[in-house]
Amino acid sequence: MKLLALLTLALPLLAQQHGTDxxxxxxxxxxYSANCSVCHGPDGDQVSGVELKRGKFRRASTDDExxxxxxxxxxxxxxxPNAIGxxxxxxxxxxxxxxxxxxxxxxxxxxAAGGKVVFEGKGGCTACHRVNGKGSHMALDLxxxxxxRTPGYLEDALLExxxxxLPQHRYIHATTLRGEKVSGRRxxxxxxxxxxIDSNERLRxxxxxxxxxxxxxxxxxxxxxxDKLTATERADVIAWLVSLKGSAx
Amino acid sequence: MKSLLFxxxxxxxxxxxxxxxxxxxxxxxxxxxxxxxxxxxxxxSPLTQITPANAKDLExxxxxxxxxxxxxxxxxIVVDGVMYFTQAPNDVVAVDAKTGRMFWIYQHRVxxxxxxxxxxxxxxxxxxxxxxxxxxxxxxxxxxxxALDAKNGKVLWDTQVADPKLGYSITEAPLVVKDxxxxxxxxxxxxxxxxxxxxxxKTGKELWKVYTVPAAGEPGVETWSGDSWKHGSAASWNTxxxxxxxxxxxxxxxxxxxxxxxxxxxxxxxxxCSVLALDADTGKLKWHFQFTPxxxxxxxxxxxxxxxxIDWKGARRKVLLSANRNGFFYVLDRTTGKFxxxxxxxxxxxxxxxDENGRPIRLPNTEPTVEGTKLYPGMQGxxxxxxxxxxxxxxxxxxxxxxxxxxxxxxxxxTFNEGQMYFGGATKxxxxxxxxxxxxxxxxxxxxxxxxxxxxxxxxxxxAFKMHDVTDSGLMTTASDLLFTGSREGYFWALDARxxxxxxxxxxxxxxxxxxxxxxxxxxxxxxxxxNHSVFAFGLR
Numbered sequence: 001m002k003l004l005a006l007l008t009l010a011l012p013l014l015a016q017q018h019g020t021d022x023x024x025x026x027x028x029x030x031x032y033s034a035n036c037s038v039c040h041g042p043d044g045d046q047v048s049g050v051e052l053k054r055g056k057f058r059r060a061s062t063d064d065e066x067x068x069x070x071x072x073x074x075x076x077x078x079x080x081p082n083a084i085g086x087x088x089x090x091x092x093x094x095x096x097x098x099x100x101x102x103x104x105x106x107x108x109x110x111x112a113a114g115g116k117v118v119f120e121g122k123g124g125c126t127a128c129h130r131v132n133g134k135g136s137h138m139a140l141d142l143x144x145x146x147x148x149r150t151p152g153y154l155e156d157a158l159l160e161x162x163x164x165x166l167p168q169h170r171y172i173h174a175t176t177l178r179g180e181k182v183s184g185r186r187x188x189x190x191x192x193x194x195x196x197i198d199s200n201e202r203l204r205x206x207x208x209x210x211x212x213x214x215x216x217x218x219x220x221x222x223x224x225x226x227d228k229l230t231a232t233e234r235a236d237v238i239a240w241l242v243s244l245k246g247s248a249x
Numbered sequence: 250m251k252s253l254l255f256x257x258x259x260x261x262x263x264x265x266x267x268x269x270x271x272x273x274x275x276x277x278x279x280x281x282x283x284x285x286x287x288x289x290x291x292x293x294s295p296l297t298q299i300t301p302a303n304a305k306d307l308e309x310x311x312x313x314x315x316x317x318x319x320x321x322x323x324x325x326i327v328v329d330g331v332m333y334f335t336q337a338p339n340d341v342v343a344v345d346a347k348t349g350r351m352f353w354i355y356q357h358r359v360x361x362x363x364x365x366x367x368x369x370x371x372x373x374x375x376x377x378x379x380x381x382x383x384x385x386x387x388x389x390x391x392x393x394x395x396a397l398d399a400k401n402g403k404v405l406w407d408t409q410v411a412d413p414k415l416g417y418s419i420t421e422a423p424l425v426v427k428d429x430x431x432x433x434x435x436x437x438x439x440x441x442x443x444x445x446x447x448x449x450x451k452t453g454k455e456l457w458k459v460y461t462v463p464a465a466g467e468p469g470v471e472t473w474s475g476d477s478w479k480h481g482s483a484a485s486w487n488t489x490x491x492x493x494x495x496x497x498x499x500x501x502x503x504x505x506x507x508x509x510x511x512x513x514x515x516x517x518x519x520x521x522c523s524v525l526a527l528d529a530d531t532g533k534l535k536w537h538f539q540f541t542p543x544x545x546x547x548x549x550x551x552x553x554x555x556x557x558x559i560d561w562k563g564a565r566r567k568v569l570l571s572a573n574r575n576g577f578f579y580v581l582d583r584t585t586g587k588f589x590x591x592x593x594x595x596x597x598x599x600x601x602x603x604d605e606n607g608r609p610i611r612l613p614n615t616e617p618t619v620e621g622t623k624l625y626p627g628m629q630g631x632x633x634x635x636x637x638x639x640x641x642x643x644x645x646x647x648x649x650x651x652x653x654x655x656x657x658x659x660x661x662x663x664t665f666n667e668g669q670m671y672f673g674g675a676t677k678x679x680x681x682x683x684x685x686x687x688x689x690x691x692x693x694x695x696x697x698x699x700x701x702x703x704x705x706x707x708x709x710x711x712x713a714f715k716m717h718d719v720t721d722s723g724l725m726t727t728a729s730d731l732l733f734t735g736s737r738e739g740y741f742w743a744l745d746a747r748x749x750x751x752x753x754x755x756x757x758x759x760x761x762x763x764x765x766x767x768x769x770x771x772x773x774x775x776x777x778x779x780x781n782h783s784v785f786a787f788g789l790r
Binding site: 030033034035037038039041042046072073075076077078080081082083084189190191192 | 317318319338361363364365366367368369438661662663666667668669670671672673674675676677681683715716717718736738740754
């Protein structure tokens with residue numbers, strides 16, 4: 001039963017779990033699922049501006065404060081008070097801290113310093129990605145990727161990049177009515193317009209009515225590093241990425 | 250000078266609404282008197298000054314920005330140039346409908362006992378007209394019903410409807426019928442026992458109360474295994490409609506509790522996911538129709554039931570039109586509750602169809618599982634509570650639909666604890682259910698929103714207006730064949746109600762989760778809409 005509950009939470013990303021006391025985490029996961037996931041989402045990222053997986057909370061720096069917020073809610077926001085007993089509350093708080101690693105496979109971490117060298121050199125990652133002000137803006141800025149992604153996710157990104165190609169990372173190719181060809185990464189889209197970063201790293205607005213054609217590139221631009229890097233080099237890169245927690249306080 | 254001023258005021262006063270005005274709302278089209286504009290739920294304005302030809306000349310006349318970041322879901326009411334609406338958590342605001350300037354504000358302090366599944370939501374007010382003074386009614390998040398003097402916002406009476414510590418709250422706009430104010434509580438995610446009740450408009454005395462879940466010994470309780478009826482939910486969170494000739498009020502009910510683990514409540518679970526026809530004087534259940542027996546997807550029937558008189562198979566018929574979260578569009582006889590027609594209006598994978606009584610023929614393996622069951626439509630449904638519209642001129646039923654949208658439904662073991670969420674599972678969708686995320690990044694895999702026009706005669710789609718994002722907006726049509734709607738993207742649209750062609754739009758800059766209204770002041774027609782935490786009014790240049 002316990003395992004079954006875990007599988008439910010991991011719906012699309014079935015993976016082994018590891019972490020602290022599995023019984024407690026399982027309880028916490030169930031409480032999370034019953035009380036929190038409708039608003040916060042199964043991955044804790046469904047409320048705009050709140051990413052529970054980061055394990056850092058704007059209004060709580062200690063477990064006690066976190067527990068209090070869960071119990072009393074946050075007045076003036078959609079966060080309601082929750083009547084959760086103390087034992088369950090401990091389990092829920094433990095789960096919130098473990099969420100980031102909850103669904104991950106164990107991945108060997110190498111040498112972070114070596115990973116940085118591979119990232120900026122042989123891997124060619126900075127041709128598209130940016131870390132702490134170095135590199136291109138064309139793909140995602142990875143300065144805080146270690147705070148939001150697990151080692152398992154990062155390994156997938158290197159070995160099976162098509163599995164992590166989220167829609168907002170997709171490239172678009174458009175031709176305007178005047179014949180100008182525009183390509184870039186889609187940053188936003190609505191019924192009438194598109195917001196992209198184009199191949200010259202310009203933030204641009206496109207109006208759909210002004211486009212002759214508009215295509216979304218479904219394939220990822222991220223290279224597959226299965227053959228491009230050795231297992232050791234990949235482990236080093238993952239260690240480097242995991243160490244990137246961003247500059248936020 | 251003084252006497253001139255006095256004269257002007259006196260003229261305004263004599264134009265005031267009369268007690269039976271709610272019965273004849275169409276005769277005072279300058280006002281918007283109930284949640285849906287009038288009792289039939291059609292959200293159709295008789296005003297014709299704004300037309301398909303001049304809609305391009307619409308411009309913003311005023312905006313009211315609330316002192317809160319919570320989104321508005323209220324549909325304003327407008328009486329003789331005064332607009333009344335609500336802002337979070339339970340403030341009532343009266344503004345000049347011509348300028349948006351405030352006359353007064355009433356601020357209810359919500360008890361910390363309030364338990365809310367879905368934010369500090371309120372969908373609006375009701376008004377009762379009386380020579381002695383007009384009264385506004387507000388349902389609160391801590392499950393109170395409050396009567397306010399419409400002139401100054403002072404409390405006339407205030408009554409506790411149910412215990413908020415048990416998860417009862419009120420989010421819907423009340424409905425005034427004759428000398429009664431009617432509503433039901435929300436709380437379907439807390440295992441409440443839903444009900445509808447009526448209070449005396451003058452005193453706040455409860456006049457009738459009818460539960461939406463039968464108790465032991467009552468007919469219908471056999472549709473609940475064991476004691477599960479005790480936490481059966483079937484809550485109410487949207488305003489009903491009223492047919493004065495039949496003297497029936499029509500309300501939709503919500504999901505059975507717990508939402509996603511149906512194993513603990515075997516049976517049809519009456520009267521969840523149903524529309525109920527209640528005698529307005531006594532609350533007596535005249536008939537019911539259950540859209541989704543033994544629901545396990547949270548497919549509430551919260552949408553406003555539309556009452557229309559249409560030609561049906563050669564004869565005039567009083568029908569009730571409803572598009573349900575479960576993906577089907579229904580035509581019922583509203584005198585008897587007889588099922589006349591039901592047709593899917595979005596892609597759905599859970600039912601082989603409906604039988605001759607309108608009961609869904611559920612496909613195997615469509616209930617939640619521990620691993621997760623993928624179903625179309627998803628948890629929010631093919632539509633949800635978004636106000637639909639019916640135009641007697643086009644004969645079409647209009648609704649906001651989520652097309653090609655799915656969720657994974659999973660179930661978990663569940664025990665009931667008073668005042669705690671009672672889900673019994675979880676859902677996962679690529680679309681965020683209630684509020685837009687920071688970026689619109691998923692629609693190519695997750696479905697999108699459309700305004701669709703359905704022909705009640707056939708159930709077929711006449712036209713569709715496609716959006717990139719999903720839409721949580723209500724609709725309004727006008728007697729000049731315009732349709733107004735908003736969007737999660739923040740656009741506010743005027744469409745041609747006959748073709749769906751967009752004629753005009755404005756950018757409000759916030760998610761629209763409310764429904765438009767129309768009114769007239771000093772001979773000028775306005776269209777108003779709440780977007781995120783502001784109210785906008787548009788009129789011709």
